[in-house]
Amino acid sequence: MHPSPPLRPSPWPDAAAPVLDELGLSELTPDMAHQWSLTLMAAGIPCRIRQGWPGMRLLVPPSREEEAVAELRAFAVENPPQPIELRDLRKPGFSWGELPGVIWSLSVVTVFLTLTGAQHSLGAFELDWHGRGLGDTRLMAQGQLWRAVTSLTLHADIAHLIGNVGLGGTFLLLLAKEVGLGGAWWLAVAAGALANLAKIPFNDPGYTFLGASTAVFAALGALAGVRLVRLGRALRWRRALPFAAGLMILAFLGVGDEDEARKIDLMGHFFGFGTGFLLGAAYAWWLRATGNVDRRLSPWLGLAAAIMCAGAWFVALLA
Known part of the structure; x- marks a missing residue:
């Protein structure tokens, strides 16, 4: 009888994804990932920032996912993300x-x-x-x-x-x-x-x-x-x-x-x-x-x- 292989730990979920969907945002920018990670660490929730596509991913332990999402929702309500201002390439300085x-x-x-x-x-x-x-x-x-x-x-x-x-x-x-x-x-x-x-x-x-x-x-x-x-x-x-x-x-x-x-x-x-x-x-x-x-x-x-x-x-x- 062969011993059963050890169970692989389940992957950490992305706590930022559901919050981004609620905010109508397509990706997590590096600045937002930094701010949100500080919020989770202040609440004692471990987190990891990883490069995703598109944008960043904010990973948390599976057992703390609901708590992390709640913390991020509360932070987003108090600190709504600012829209990104793109430079208008049609201005005279960029045209012929x-x-x-x-x-x-x-x-x-x-x-x-x-x-x-x-x-x-x-x-x-x-x-x-x-x-x-x-x-x-x-x-x-x-x-x-x-x-x-x-x-x-x-x-x-x-x-x-x-x-x-x-x-x-x-x-x-x-x-x-x-x-x-x-x-x-x-x-x-x-x-x-x-x-x-x-x-x-x-x-x-x-x-x-x-x-x-x-x-x-x-x-x-x-x-x-x-x-x-x-x-x-x-x-x-x-x-x-x-x-x-x-x-x-x-x-x-x-x-x-x-x-x-x-x-x-x-x-x-x-x-x-x-x-x-x-x-x-x-x-x-x-x-x-x-x-x-x-x-x-x-x-x-x-x-x-x-x-x-x-x-x-x-x-x-x-x-």
């Missing part, structure tokens, strides 16, 4: 809502830049766009200040055009996520024009320049200024990213032999970044001081940028 507007506006600008091409085979209306809108320090010092704006809308060749549109579109999108599409265009155009005016005393009379790269670096500087004001003392490493990006790109464009460097308006790039930073920081500070954080001003600023460019060309064609 500005991307369609940036693409459409860049498409319009690209068409205009193509019509004002350097070669008449690329340009339109057989008009001397460069002669009327080219940046010229001597003529600007004599009062033709509209050239500070019109020169931003000209380019030397297709490669110049593609480079400015591609790089400028990236910075414009990042800036639009901060201040809105209209605000981004206004900061880029206004700061770019100011940069062209600011460099007049530093260039030789008769120095000529063209291209949207000054406005591109103005957008990058404005992005740095806006983020600096908005972040304040927080996230110090993130504040330096726009500065580092600007310096890296400026250093890259400055590499080359002497003949290549003459083709690049480095002073315009540096002044564009500087004026963009100052204007962006001032605009962000004004938004914070006045409480205008809902971008209501952005469409009007975009209209102002368009009027600025159209008005400058209107004067240039009549002059």
Whole structure:
């Protein structure tokens, strides 16, 4: 006669399951498991927390199950579990809502830049766009200040055009996520024009320049200024990213032999970044001081940028 095998102890039941059903909850979170286990231990009931699916399990001896469930019910009545707040991923900071507007506006600008091409085979209306809108320090010092704006809308060749549109579109999108599409265009155009005016005393009379790269670096500087004001003392490493990006790109464009460097308006790039930073920081500070954080001003600023460019060309064609 063989001895009977020893009886295996019955598994500990999950005391949390019936209470969760009564509360309409699907799982026991780690925080709830910790609180409920402390409640049971305070009542002298042994318990174990185990990973279940889904959520956690709160195991108790079979002989103490009813007592444990009663204790948990009483605790849940006095301390109802708080609902979990999930982050809304549809907020502007997590979406690319500005991307369609940036693409459409860049498409319009690209068409205009193509019509004002350097070669008449690329340009339109057989008009001397460069002669009327080219940046010229001597003529600007004599009062033709509209050239500070019109020169931003000209380019030397297709490669110049593609480079400015591609790089400028990236910075414009990042800036639009901060201040809105209209605000981004206004900061880029206004700061770019100011940069062209600011460099007049530093260039030789008769120095000529063209291209949207000054406005591109103005957008990058404005992005740095806006983020600096908005972040304040927080996230110090993130504040330096726009500065580092600007310096890296400026250093890259400055590499080359002497003949290549003459083709690049480095002073315009540096002044564009500087004026963009100052204007962006001032605009962000004004938004914070006045409480205008809902971008209501952005469409009007975009209209102002368009009027600025159209008005400058209107004067240039009549002059």
